[in-house]
Amino acid sequence: MTVPASLRPVGLPRSPAPTVEALAARERMRRVAQLGVLSWATFGLVWGAVGARFMGLIHAATAATWFVALLVLRGGESDHRTRLSVHLTLGSGTLALLAAAHVTGQGAGVPLWYLVLVPFVGGLLGDRRAAIGWTLVATLGLVATHLLGRILVVPTEVEFTGTLVLLNQVLLIALTLLTAMALRSGTDAALRTVRDREATIEAQAAALTRSRDVAEAASRAKSEFLANMTHELRTPLNGLIGPVDLLRRTQLDDSQQETLAIIESSARALRSLVDTVLDFSKIEAGQMELRPTRVRIHRAIHETLRIFDGMAESRGIALTKNIDRQVPVLLRLDVTRFQQTLLNLVGNAVKFTRDGHVSVDITYDRGPGTLRVRVQDTGIGIAEDALPHIFEAFRQGDGSSAREFGGTGLGLAICAHLVELAGGAITVQSEPGQGSRFEFTWPAQPIYDAMQSAQDLQALTGTQLRVLVAEDEPVNQKVITMMLTRLGVTPTLVDNGPEAVALATDHDVVFMDMRLPGMDGLDATRAIRAANAGRPPWIIAATANATEHDRASCLDAGMNDFVAKPLQLTDLAAALERAAGGLSELEEGAPT
CATH class of the missing domain: 3.40.50.2300 (Response regulator)
Structure with a gap:
């Protein structure tokens, strides 16, 4: 089906069709092959008529080979067919020269010295293997001619002199010249086609680069807009959450407290959503940076996971936590972004688990200096076809999950970007109905020098x-x-x-x-x-x-x-x- 021009990408040129020169070159090759068939067949008849039957048979066999080459050329327009036809004509010429030398008693004569040109011509027509192949053909042909000259002597049928021999030689020269000219024109046409295609590819690459630049500029503008907008939204939200928190500490009746609790919960949920969009816009705009600081990692992890104790208990889920004793006390990392990643993964595990358990295991690899976190649950799991896209923005397991459990589809994408920004890696294994296991690594070097300070150590x-x-x-x-x-x-x-x-x-x-x-x-x-x-x-x-x-x-x-x-x-x-x-x-x- 042809795509209408109006639907093609703007600025992308089409790939060139076969050039007129290439088609003309192939047509010249076919005409040379036709002339070769006619000429070799004619001389075969003439030699037979004058009594040189062996010479006539040689010319007839050569004409038959040229006819096969002509059929090959007519079978299609591919370069492979053109090369095959030329190899056939070269082979027929070589065999004809060897046979004619034997019939005329010149098996050791000067004409056979011209066989040294066969490997050269074969190499021009193909690659190194073609040159080696034609070298073997010429060498074996010479050896066979010398051996046949001793074993099988062909009786002289006619005197190979005069006008007929001259015409035969002129024919061979003419066919060689015409074949070379046709090949040269075909080569020139092929080179022009290659240059045209290179120019087309360069034009397409330039057009794609321009399109990419335009798309990136639009993406940056969108990200900057989102970043500015979310910053603007945070100001009135803070103005709402702060006074609500103050009001809750005053003397209010139960109904008023309940109303304030709803307002506060909704405002905090909205602020969380705004923060998520802000983080994603920063990532898209390339403005997200990690700020490593000295962190008491055990305390940071306990504070993070403690948030989910009440939620897990209310859902009847067992939440287990295990921090390996090899995890150092002080690490250098961006604790805010690390906690954000941990919060998101554990929050998802608790949210998508109706019954069973959620386990969090944290170990430390002292070799590269890397925290390794595994969050495993017995929740609803993730479909196999959704796993390759689970860390893409705005992607969730399926639509029903979004409707039942909510969410923006940005959390895991942000986690993946943060882990990558920290120099770590994140993976997931899941099976529908069986649960999921998320693992991520976060490079974090231990701080031993700081631990030599009594003031820091006492604060641990x-x-x-x-x-x-x-x-x-x-x-x-x-x-x-x-x-x-x-x-x-x-x-x-x-x-x-x-x-x-x-x-x-x-x-x-x-x-x-x-x-x-x-x-x-x-x-x-x-x-x-x-x-x-x-x-x-x-x-x-x-x-x-x-x-x-x-x-x-x-x-x-x-x-x-x-x-x-x-x-x-x-x-x-x-x-x-x-x-x-x-x-x-x-x-x-x-x-x-």
């Missing part, structure tokens, strides 16, 4: 923790005391298990050695758990027994965490950070 826990150290080795007591003091903590020391059990109730955190006199660390932990069922302290194993079996034994006995000796300042800081987060959850009634 956010509160003054009461710490008990159960350690019987004097050297180890001094080391851990110096480290904890550097962290802003003054510990209480005991050197046996019974004392650890007795004093545990008065402390928030207990560093417990496994090998203590009087009662080992495992039994002491069990005793503490039995005696403090209401609000147990956070117990951390601090021991040289660092195998996975030892760690499992500590956790089974009731310990909350594990640090291996020899202790390092960063390990203790991370353990205290985890302890502060765990104790905060216990105070709020969240599961540990």
